[in-house]
Amino acid sequence: MTQTATNPHHETAGYTAMTRKASLSFIAVIAALFITAALALVYLCLALDERQVRHSEADAAKAMQSRLDKIETALVDYAFWEDAYEFMGERLDLAWAYDRNNIGPSLHTTYELDGVFVLGPDGRTRYGLIDGELTEVAADNWIAGDLPALLANARQGSVEDAVARAYFSVTGMPAVVSAAVIRPDSSYVEFDRLSYLVYVDVLTDTKMKAIDQAFDLAGLKASLGERPDAPEPKLTLRPELGMSLTLQWRSEELGKTLLMKFLPMLLVLGLLVAVLVGWLRGRIARAASMIDAAQQALRISEQRFRNISEASSDWIWEADAQQRLTYLSERFTQVTGLAREAWLGRPLAELLNYDTHLLASHAEPGGLAGRKPLPCSMHDSRGTQRYGQLSARAVLAGDTLEGYLGTVCDITEEIEAKARIEHISQHDALTGLANRHRLNHYLNARLNEGVSGDRPMFLLALDLDRFKPINDTLGHAAGDLVLREVANALTACTRSTNLVARLGGDEFIVAATDCRTHEQAERLCERLIEQINQPIRIGANDVSVGASIGIVAAPYDGLTAEDLLRYADIALYEAKSNGRNLYKFYEPAMNERIMERRQLEMDMRQALRRREFRLDFQPRYDAASQTIVGAEALVRWQHPSRGLLSPGVFIPLAEETGLIVELSDWVLNEACLNALCWGPELMVSVNLSPVEFQRSDLVDRVGAVLEQTGIAPSRLELEITESVMLEDAASALTTMNRLKALGIRLSMDDFGTGYSSLSYLRSYPFDGIKIDRSFIAGLDQSDSSEAIVNAIVSMGHALSLTVTAEGIETVAQLGKLTDLACDQAQGFYLGRPMAPLLFQQVLRDSNGVEPEGTLAFAGE
Incomplete structure (x- = not known):
């Protein structure tokens, strides 16, 4: 078998050429960086000057607007003041205005107003x-x-409580001139008869200097x-209105x-860096020869762990002595979604959050490695935080740490x-x-830390x-939405x-732990x-709670915590008892009232x-014939x-506890049974609680x-107060139409006391x-009361309604009502x-009416 040998000299030459090329590239990069830095410095400095100019323009606008708002607020307070209208309107009271300093020297000392004028409707x-x-x-x-245009603008803007202002010249200097009509309230619209209040604020050098310093x-x-050529x-x-106003100032030019410098x-x-780079080139060339050895070691390391990493459910890592990553198993990408190559060579501490010093001690031979993994966390490719357990062991070459x-091990799901x-x-679903459990824990912890007069804790119970009615009419899904919106509002505040x-x-x-005082x-x-x-x-509905x-x-x-929650609940009940939509501080006397x-x-x-319980009946008479037409139960x-006990003592409690329903059923039943004995023509009137309409x-x-009871429906009249319609107008209308379908009568009680009864x-x-009896009380003594009652009677007849006057206590009152053609009357007289x-x-x-029978009633 023939084997081709590798020439080490050729490899060294190749790495030398690579090193030279890399060093030249490095020098080019450094040069480019410095040029870029210099250009960036120039750009940033110029941008700093530009930004400073824009910022100062915003400050100048804010300064002028602050001064204008201050003067406008003062002008609104004085012009739309009923006393100003009375003493400075059609007649001029100089003593009130100047001597008593209502519209006098204090405007100059307090608001630095150079001029204050009251002009008549004709502008004089x-x-x-x-x-x-x-x-x-x-x-x-x-x-x-x-000035006439400014006054006309002020008259037009007065409808919306607005004032008019313009920049005019005063003694050759720019000035802010503001004007508003002097009127008693926003409903007054006869502007041709109103005078004007004019404030003049001359922008003197002293005032501009104050703005300069502020x-x-x-x-x-x-x-x-305008000064288009001004720098x-x-x-x-x-x-x-008026002329334009140009503000000018100097810029510091910090950027330049x-x-x-x-x-x-x-x-x-x-x-200096260029000299350093030259020296580093020599060092880099000598270090190039070590690359082959490092690459060979890396291949061996990868081969050593590849089989283990692929077989494990956890991902494996390897790092050098400085804890820079040199190896990551393929399982790492599968678990985290991150690319292995992107993390090789980077510190393990950049990938994982863990105690680096504790890792070194755990990895020492004989340490806790393998028995007590370190907790760690990281962010995967989607930015999701994951939790794991980090195990480590040191790699040694003799006594040297390699x-x-x-x-x-990923434990994100368990965490x-x-x-x-x-x-x-600990939280409401x-x-x-927070739920009750977390609240109690929080209160106990806070109280154990200690509270004092300097560090109090206020507990607010809200209902x-x-x-x-929202739950009953729109359903529980709507109620849940309201609760979530209220929760958001509480958190935001x-x-x-x-x-x-x-x-x-x-x-x-x-x-609330950040409130230091009751205020x-x-x-x-x-x-x-x-x-x-x-x-x-x-x-499609807007609801309000x-x-x-x-x-x-x-x-x-x-x-x-137990006492605080109990006392807060007592104070909450006091708040609800006093009209709702308000707050009450706890007082010891409240505890006594709650026990009562x-x-x-x-x-x-x-x-x-x-x-x-028992029923009493107050007769109702025909006002003209003075014969009894019925009675109120x-x-x-x-x-x-x-x-x-009178109803005022126990009816509110019955409404709060829900007993009003049982009590009302008894009153209705007893009233109808009694009415059966009066004759077929007489009616009985019963008051309904607003709670029953809910x-x-x-x-x-x-x-x-x-x-x-078998009573004819036309003989039963239900008296309803206006608060029924105020709570839920649409639901109340539906209920009243259904009651009318039964054949009974409906009457509005205490008419005239509400703001929208008509x-x-x-x-x-x-x-x-x-x-209402409040109008009847002054009927025989006041022409205005007689006019009001006459208007109500006329309006009721125009709408085909039976008009009943209650609270009649004198023969004169009864005579007046008879003259005014009131239908029915009721009262102590x-x-x-x-x-x-x-x-x-x-x-x-x-009436000469012979009762049809006699019944025994409760309470008699």
Whole structure:
């Protein structure tokens, strides 16, 4: 067998030529880098100067806008001030304006206003201040500019609470002239009768110097008109009115300064590097002969591990003594998606995150290698973080460390599964917020760290208002969407140092550790309520919920998580009881009230079983004939220890606890049974709670009472307050139409106290209205009250509604109502609420109606 020998000299010559070529290429690269660096330096310096000019232009615009906003805010405060309209409108009160300093010298000292003028509707000066002193100089004589156009613009913008401004000349200097009409409120539109308030801010050298110092605009000057030939930096402001204003200042030109300093240094450095490269060329040539040996060693190493790496489920790596990778098995690419060639020669620490010092100690002979792998992590080709266990062993040649070899076992799935379990155990599945378990852990940890007056912790308990109707009408999917949007709002309003948790349903907790005072906690609550009140889009509907918040603070109110959560819940109940959509701080007295409430709730539950409630009936009369046409059923509670309780004491509690439904069913049933004894023509009126309209079974319950008692539906009237329509107008309209389909009557109670009752009368199927007693109280004493009642009666008749006046206490009031053709009347003068049997007696005495029977009723 013939074997061809390889000539080592030829190999050496080949590597020498390669080395020479490589060194020349290296020199060319270095030269290109230095040239590129020099050009880049020039470009960056010039770009720095350009950017500085643009930045200074933005600062100049910001400075002028800040000054304009300050003057405009002051002008709006004074011009749209009711006192200014009263004392500076049609009549001029100089003592109020100047002597009492309402529109006087303080405008010059506080806002640096050089001129303040009040102009009449015709534009003539009625009042003037120059430099804070009274003056007889007219505004149009002092100000050089189109002042009438400015006033017209101010009059036009007043509809939207806006002011007008322009740049004019004052004594040869540029000035900002702002104007607004003086009016009492935004509804006033008779502008021809209104005066104008004009502010003049002359841009003096002193003011420009102040702006210069505040915004670092060296040599800032202002001049009227455009300056196209002026050097930069400059800024030209072009308003709709008046002249243009040009601002000019000096630029520092930092880029050119840096260029002159660093470019010579870069050239000197280039010469030094060239000398160093020449020296390195010799070193590179001597090192070229070692390449063959290294390549041969690499082939042997690869052959040694190839079989093992292909058979293993983990991927194998090999590195030199500096932990630079020299080998990666094919399994590495399969697991990570990364190319092996891209990582060979690079440090293992760039590929994996691990403790490099700990790796060396583990890899020593007799170390922990193979028994306790090191934890490590990396990012695969898709950028996904993967976790593994790194095993390593040292490769020795005698006592010399040649490198390392080892394996990496991928445990990403196990780590992610553990993380998911941990996250699920501490977070709410719907919103992603912390759950009760994580909240308790967080509170205990925070309390164990210690809280004090300097480092308090505020706990906010939130409960959503108007959330249940969304679930009932739009479904639970819509409710879930609302909860997620609320969770996002809470997270957006709080810092990362705080914790936001959902306890379940529509209950949330915010643990605020960055609030130092009660005032800061109040501002946080205001932000939360404002954000939660924003409309939420669900399909084609915009829904809105509110939030009530109870606040407790550690260490002031408690030092345990259990106490803080309990007290926050008590404060939350107080907030909901006081009207909702507000916040309340916990007070010890709240605990006493909640205990009383719970006792009253238990008593009420027993009262329904023991039949402690009773009905009284207040007669309703025909206003003209003064004959009884029916009665209003009024529920009372004969409490065994507290005596007779009025509805105002227990009805709100019944609404909150849900007992209102059972109580209302009893009232409806008893009222209809009593009405059966009055005669076939008399009607009975029953008040409905707004809470009942939030339930879907109201119509069925009323229908069941009609069927059980056998009363004619036309004899039953349900009184409804306007708050029913305010809660959910569309749902309320549907329910009321279904009630009307039963044949009963609907009446709006307390008419006139709401802000939109007139629109409701046209849109909803009411049969009658009851004029609120507040209008009747002054009927016989005030012409305005009589006019209001007359308007309500006329409007009700125009809409074919029966008008009933309640709260009649004098014969004069009754006479007035009769003259105004009011249909029905009710009040203490005509008859107080009375027991059922006494009402039957009144019927016999008043109308001559003989009751059809006598029933025994609860409470008598």
